[in-house]
Amino acid sequence: MTVTLNDSAFLQACRGQRPAHTPVWFMRQAGRSLPEYLALREGTAMLESCFRTDMVVEITMQPVRRYGVDAAIFFSDIVVPLKAIGVDLDIVPGTGPVVAEPVRSWAQLDQFRDIDADDVTPITDAVKALVGELGSTPLIGFAGAPFTLASYLVEGGPSRDHRLTKQLMYSDPQLWHALLGRIAAIAGQFLRLQVEAGASAVQLFDSWAGALSLADYDTYVKPHSAAVLASVADLGVPRIHFGVGTGELLHSMGDAGADVVGVDWRVPLDEAVRRVGPGRAVQGNLDPTAVFAPTEFVHARAAEVLEAGRSAEGHIFNLGHGVLPATDPDALARLVDFVHEYDVS
Numbered sequence: 320m321t322v323t324l325n326d327s328a329f330l331q332a333c334r335g336q337r338p339a340h341t342p343v344w345f346m347r348q349a350g351r352s353l354p355e356y357l358a359l360r361e362g363t364a365m366l367e368s369c370f371r372t373d374m375v376v377e378i379t380m381q382p383v384r385r386y387g388v389d390a391a392i393f394f395s396d397i398v399v400p401l402k403a404i405g406v407d408l409d410i411v412p413g414t415g416p417v418v419a420e421p422v423r424s425w426a427q428l429d430q431f432r433d434i435d436a437d438d439v440t441p442i443t444d445a446v447k448a449l450v451g452e453l454g455s456t457p458l459i460g461f462a463g464a465p466f467t468l469a470s471y472l473v474e475g476g477p478s479r480d481h482r483l484t485k486q487l488m489y490s491d492p493q494l495w496h497a498l499l500g501r502i503a504a505i506a507g508q509f510l511r512l513q514v515e516a517g518a519s520a521v522q523l524f525d526s527w528a529g530a531l532s533l534a535d536y537d538t539y540v541k542p543h544s545a546a547v548l549a550s551v552a553d554l555g556v557p558r559i560h561f562g563v564g565t566g567e568l569l570h571s572m573g574d575a576g577a578d579v580v581g582v583d584w585r586v587p588l589d590e591a592v593r594r595v596g597p598g599r600a601v602q603g604n605l606d607p608t609a610v611f612a613p614t615e616f617v618h619a620r621a622a623e624v625l626e627a628g629r630s631a632e633g634h635i636f637n638l639g640h641g642v643l644p645a646t647d648p649d650a651l652a653r654l655v656d657f658v659h660e661y662d663v664s
Contacts, residue, residue, distance in 0.1 A: 324519055329389040329457050333520060333557035333579050335600050335632040341625060342389035343658040344459070345651060346561070347641030348382040349394040353648055355381050365410040366402055369395050375445035380452060385648060386655045389635075390457045390520070391449065393513065395442065397463025397524055398471065400509040403438040406430055406472075414476060421475035421483070425494055431501035434508040443516040450517035457520055459559070460513030462506040464525035465499040465543040472498070481530045488539050499543040507550025514554045522559040522581070523547055525572070529564020529583075536568050541575050548576030559602060563640055569594040584609075584639025588627035600633030607638045610650045617650065618657045625661050634663075 324330065328338035350356040356378055360368055368374045378394040398408055398416045407419035420427070436443065449458050470484045471477070478484065488495045510521045523544060528536060548558050560572045561581025573580040573595045582591040582603035592601055609620050621636070628634030636658045642651070 324455055324457055327389065327455060327457050327519075329635060330519060330557065332633040332635045333559075333600055335598075337633075337664075340659045341628065341634060341636050341661065341663055343636040343655055344388040344390040344392060345382070345386075345638055345642050346392065348386070348388060348651075349379050349392055350381075351642045351644050352646040352651075353381050353385065355385075365396060365412075366399070369399050370403075370441045372441045372445045372448065375442065376448045376452065379445070379449055379458075383453065383456060386652050387659075388456075388655060390459050391453055392459045392522070393446065393449070393461060393518065395461065397461075397468060397526075399442070400434055400439070400462065400505050401431075401468065401472075403442075403509075404430070404432055404434055404505065408471075411476075416471045417476040418472055418474075422469075422472045422498060423487075425497070428494075428497055428501055431498075431505060434505055434512070436512060439509070439512060443512055446513055446516035446518055458518045459520045459522055460510060460518035461522040461524060462509045462547065464523045464528065464540075464560075464562075465502040465506065465547065466531070466540045467525050467527045468502050468506070469495075469499055470527050470530075472502075478527075481527060485530075485535075488535075492539070495539060496543075499540070500546075503543040503546040504550075506547045510547065510551050511554070514551055514556050518556065520557040520559065521551060522561060523577075525560070525562040525565070528562040528568060528572070529566075531568070533567050533571060537571055541571055544572070545575040552576065561602070566591070566594070570596055573599045579633070579635065581637070582639065588624055588634075589630045592627075592631045597632065600635065601628070601631045602635040602637050604637065604639040605654075607640050607643050607646075610638075610646055610654060614650070614653055617654060621654060621657055622661065625658065625663055629663060 328342035331338040559579040560577035566586040579600040584606035
């Protein structure tokens with residue numbers, strides 16, 4: 320019998336079905352801790368590697384070959400679409416995205432133009448090549464959510480308290496909504512190009528949304544994240560929405576248009592299922608630091624997640640955030656085998 324993409328455990332779980340085994344993949348699995356990734360990337364800047372078709376394909380495939388995960392996550396970075404349209408930014412090792420001229424005024428919005436397919440040809444070429452290599456394994460495309468990208472743009476880089484971001488949000492809501500509207504359009508266009516090139520699902524990363532209260536999220540952020548998710552609604556691919564520290568926002572993030580809500584490790588998965596509400600699958604949520612513990616402990620914690628996931632309409636096993644750079648790849652390989660063998664019938 321020929322196995323097709325539609326038969327994949329990952330896509331079945333996204334649709335709220337019960338596949339033969341719980342599907343598993345890891346955020347930031349494409350690189351970070353893999354020695355073969357570090358060897359390939361040596362001497363090549365992060366953003367440069369994101370625009371090199373050959374490197375994107377190879378790095379995306381590495382964890383699929385090593386772990387046998389149920390989905391590949393496209394190797395890229397959330398600031399790639401901004402770089403593609405000419406925003407002056409870089410990813411500084413040890414720091415993260417750094418913006419040359421932080422956004423402070425209406426005049427600066429002109430730089431946030433629509434993405435043209437020609438802006439990201441190396442990236443869509445990589446998607447097409449990956450689809451050919453992956454066969455029946457789905458490829459997940461992704462984009463950064465408007466709030467998280469706006470925070471980098473306004474702060475000029477990573478921030479612990481998002482003070483400047485919230486200052487703009489509260490003091491000039493018209494400029495704020497105009498900025499997020501532009502970012503949402505760009506993120507939506509970037510996701511659409513990935514799906515049209517062959518991606519089977521998309522994930523919207525809102526890494527910093529946990530810095531917001533529910534009221535602020537609903538007022539200042541949710542409409543723009545909803546616009547991104549709506550931009551690919553007609554393409555029929557599952558849409559995953561994930562944030563860190565977003566336990567109080569889970570229902571609202573699902574309500575923004577997600578088919579699957581990603582859950583970090585701070586909320587027990589069965590409680591997260593209750594908060595998300597019916598009609599959506601969940602993804603998560605083992606603490607990324609748990610994999611540094613002895614194997615017996617890791618697997619015991621994974622079993623707790625899998626048991627809690629029984630209450631979900633569909634469950635995709637994942638970490639509660641990305642793979643940490645010091646993670647032992649063998650620990651992840653053992654974890655994949657454990658999840659695949661665990662009986663949740």
